[in-house]
Amino acid sequence: MNEHYLSGIGMTSQRTRNRLVQRLQEAGIRNEEVLNVIATTPRHLFVDEALAHRAYEDTALPIGNGQTISQPYTVARMTETLLANGPLERVLEIGTGSGYQTAVLSPLVRTLYSVERIEPLHNRAVERLQSLGYDNVHLTLSDGTWGWPEHGPYDGILAAAAPEEVPESLLAQLADGGRMVIPVGGKEQKLVLITRRGDHFARKTLETVRFVPFLPGVQN
Numbered sequence: 245m246n247e248h249y250l251s252g253i254g255m256t257s258q259r260t261r262n263r264l265v266q267r268l269q270e271a272g273i274r275n276e277e278v279l280n281v282i283a284t285t286p287r288h289l290f291v292d293e294a295l296a297h298r299a300y301e302d303t304a305l306p307i308g309n310g311q312t313i314s315q316p317y318t319v320a321r322m323t324e325t326l327l328a329n330g331p332l333e334r335v336l337e338i339g340t341g342s343g344y345q346t347a348v349l350s351p352l353v354r355t356l357y358s359v360e361r362i363e364p365l366h367n368r369a370v371e372r373l374q375s376l377g378y379d380n381v382h383l384t385l386s387d388g389t390w391g392w393p394e395h396g397p398y399d400g401i402l403a404a405a406a407p408e409e410v411p412e413s414l415l416a417q418l419a420d421g422g423r424m425v426i427p428v429g430g431k432e433q434k435l436v437l438i439t440r441r442g443d444h445f446a447r448k449t450l451e452t453v454r455f456v457p458f459l460p461g462v463q464n
């Protein structure tokens with residue numbers, strides 16, 4: 245990666261990113277690896293140029309097609325929760341969106357598979373992640389309701405869109421001992437951690453969140 249390009253000017257400086265990390269620490273994020281990755285991930289390259297000056301605020305921002313790039317706190321919290329039992333080998337993400345959460349997970353796992361249902365977002369994410377050199381990441385355009393069975397089972401699954409109920413296929417593609425972090429609900433959503441032991445799925449409700457809805461089908 246070109247250092248000049250990434251270091252940017254003013255609003256995209258390391259100092260601005262460090263302020264974001266400090267904010268996340270104050271909000272209770274403890275995992276140093278996660279904080280380090282957030283400090284070094286160029287979030288301004290995952291939003292429109294016109295919004296780049298707001299990229300290191302702890303807020304969700306529009307990315308087109310009615311979708312948003314996740315709030316850094318939420319990305320950090322979900323990543324930390326997913327990794328809380330140690331490193332993961334195969335991880336499935338539902339809702340690539342801008343690819344920002346994908347970029348944060350990439351250096352922390354061995355192989356990452358990510359599914360997006362909106363074609364223009366998928367195409368932009370492919371281009372962006374490729375040009376930034378995220379080479380353990382595989383992206384596909386499809387409806388994440390069905391997971392990505394060809395590469396499963398996964399020892400981690402993370403969803404960035406909220407279904408009313410956790411899709412059966414995602415539960416089925418979770419490996420024994422695996423962990424899934426997913427927002428669940430309609431208007432009132434909760435972040436849920438699901439851990440699998442054999443045929444038993446333990447659920448832990450974490451906190452109230454606000455995600456875009458988990459929708460069926462592919463949109464071109």
Ligand code: SAH
Nearest residue numbers: 313314339341342345361388404405458459
């Ligand atoms: N983590 C992403 C968040 C994007 S918003 C980021 O930081 O940019 C959530 C994304 O989930 C949207 O792009 C939306 O299109 C996608 N999505 C919703 N339902 C889906 C489904 N069934 N399959 C795949 N992607 C889905």
